Amino acid sequence: xxxxxxxxxxxxxxxxxxxxxxxxxxxxxxxxxxxxxxxxxxxxxxxxxxxxxxxxxxxxxxxxxxx
Numbered sequence: 001x002x003x004x005x006x007x008x009x010x011x012x013x014x015x016x017x018x019x020x021x022x023x024x025x026x027x028x029x030x031x032x033x034x035x036x037x038x039x040x041x042x043x044x045x046x047x048x049x050x051x052x053x054x055x056x057x058x059x060x061x062x063x064x065x066x067x
Contacts (some may be wrong), residue, residue: 021027022034
């Protein structure tokens with residue numbers, strides 16, 4: 001259990017270190033790649049939401065046609 005907490009702390013420090021190093025111009029990675037985990041997660045979530053909305057609309061029309 002304690003090992004999990006250590007891994008979490010190290011991961012959080014890495015996540016915080018990269019933008020700070022970028023702000024200080026120590027590393028020159030473009031911001032788009034630093035923020036990629038955020039916009040990739042947002043993109044996947046958006047795609048999944050669209051798929052679920054389409055499925056709910058189709059299912060709703062099927063139920064409406066049965067009555």
